[in-house]
Amino acid sequence: MLKAIILQLQPTAEGELPRTHGSLAYAAALxxxxxxxxxxxxxxxxxxxxxxxxxxxxxxxxxxxxxQLIPAPNQLYRWRLTGLDQPxxxxxxxxxxxxxxxxxxxxxxxxxxxQTSTNQDEDCGQTSYDALWQKWTAQSQPPRQFGVRLLTPTxxxxxxAEINFEQPLPEPDLFFGSLIRSWGTYSAWDTSEMEDFVTxxxxxxxxxxxxxxxxxxxxxxxxxxxxxxxxxxxxxxTQICQxxxxxxxxxxxxxxxxxxxxxxxxxxxxxxxRR
Numbered sequence: 630m631l632k633a634i635i636l637q638l639q640p641t642a643e644g645e646l647p648r649t650h651g652s653l654a655y656a657a658a659l660x661x662x663x664x665x666x667x668x669x670x671x672x673x674x675x676x677x678x679x680x681x682x683x684x685x686x687x688x689x690x691x692x693x694x695x696x697q698l699i700p701a702p703n704q705l706y707r708w709r710l711t712g713l714d715q716p717x718x719x720x721x722x723x724x725x726x727x728x729x730x731x732x733x734x735x736x737x738x739x740x741x742x743x744q745t746s747t748n749q750d751e752d753c754g755q756t757s758y759d760a761l762w763q764k765w766t767a768q769s770q771p772p773r774q775f776g777v778r779l780l781t782p783t784x785x786x787x788x789x790a791e792i793n794f795e796q797p798l799p800e801p802d803l804f805f806g807s808l809i810r811s812w813g814t815y816s817a818w819d820t821s822e823m824e825d826f827v828t829x830x831x832x833x834x835x836x837x838x839x840x841x842x843x844x845x846x847x848x849x850x851x852x853x854x855x856x857x858x859x860x861x862x863x864x865x866x867t868q869i870c871q872x873x874x875x876x877x878x879x880x881x882x883x884x885x886x887x888x889x890x891x892x893x894x895x896x897x898x899x900x901x902x903r904r
Contacts, residue, residue, distance in 0.1 A: 630757055631882040632718035633711040635750045637742040638687065640700040644736030648696050649782075649844045650686055651892030653733040658684045658710060658890075661731055666720055673717070681717045681815050683884040685709035686781060686892040687733065700736055708738075709752055709895070711882045713815040718755075752897070754881065758816040761878050771870040773862045774835060775877055776899035777804075782842045782853020783894045786887040795887060797841050797854035801832040804860075804885055808876040811883045823872060830869040835861040846891060853886075853893055859901065874898075 646653070663670035673682060689706035692699035700706065712718030722745065730737040744750045765771065777799075784795040785803040796803065806824075813820035839856035862870050877898040884894035 630715045630718040631711070631713060631755065631761075631879070632721050632745075633709065633752060633754045633882055634721050634724065635744040635753050636708045636710065636724070636740050637744065638706045638708050638731070638738035639741045640702055640704070640706075641730050641737045641739055643702075644734070645694065645697040645699050646687065646691070646733055646736050647845060648698055649842075649846075649892070650698075650733060651684070651844070651888065652847045654684045654686055654708070655891045657731050657733050658682070661724075662720060664729070665723075669716055669720060679814065680890050681713040683709075683711045683713075683882075683889045683895065684892060685895055687738075700738075705741060706738065707750070707752075711884070713811070713883055722755075756878075756882075758812070758818065758879075761875055765871040765875040765878070768871060768874070769867070771867065771874050772901070773865070773870055774901055775860045775873055776901045777858045777860065777877055777880075778897045778899050779839065779853075779855050779858065779895075780897060781892055781895040782844045782851075782855055783886045783896070784844075784851055784853040784888075795851045795853075797852050798839070799834075799854065799858055799885070801834065801860060804858075805832065805873065805876055807885045808880050808883065811885075812876070812879055815883070823876075826869050826872050830866050831863045832869070832873060833861050833863055835859045844893065846888060851887075857899070 659670050659674050687706045687708050712721045724743050727740045744753050746753055784797045787794055787796050809820050809823045836859040839854040841852050841854055844851050844853050880896045885896055886894040
């Protein structure tokens with residue numbers, strides 16, 4: 630099961646947020662889960678290799694003071710959570726309006742509404758791994774170009790000459806390799822054939838418009854890319870085009886790249902207008 634929900638939040642008192650507050654959003658999500666399911670919260674926190682959820686930053690109109698965001702008292706804000714396995718998605722599906730405060734640093738909010746369908750918000754949704762697979766394998770003429778919007782800063786962890794570093798450019802091998810690994814981890818499917826397809830059939834970036842943003846992650850910083858990317862399958866292969874479409878749809882729920890539980894890597898596929 631894959632699920633994406635939007636929580637509409639309202640500030641309860643004066644407070645402020647760092648401009649990038651992914652670590653606070655992650656802590657707030659675990660606290661919210663622990664109120665109803667302590668065991669699930671503990672599992673999500675303790676297992677560093679299995680994080681079947683993503684957490685967005687808080688979206689909305691803020692005042693600004695130096696490097697801080699100031700929530701407006703009567704403003705509603707959006708907070709997106711996704712689940713990538715059955716227990717996490719089930720929990721998200723049961724969330725309700727709650728007057729208990731949720732703390733993000735010195736700022737506190739209450740849940741005013743829980744949105745679960747695309748009719749309520751385009752960033753909501755629900756599907757399954759089987760449904761995504763069937764949707765794309767049923768297409769006899771899938772597109773060869775795919776648009777992707779990087780909604781929040783996106784970066785990829787790399788290692789070269791024993792040095793770890795982050796790269797904000799979503800090169801195809803990094804972008805789709807991240808999605809394939811997530812698909813294999815949370816669906817329990819064998820992804821060796823997916824990996825083979827991406828290796829054998831070239832996928833390139835045909836167009837992009839990306840700006841970089843500096844992101845604070847607790848005590849360290851990184852740089853992520855935000856904007857639009859177009860990927861193109863350079864050989865006419867129905868199977869690889871189906872796979873690329875499948876992975877981008879999956880990325881709507883799973884996110885892509887590094888630190889997806891701390892607000893990074895939120896993406897959405899976009900239909901391209903043919904000229």
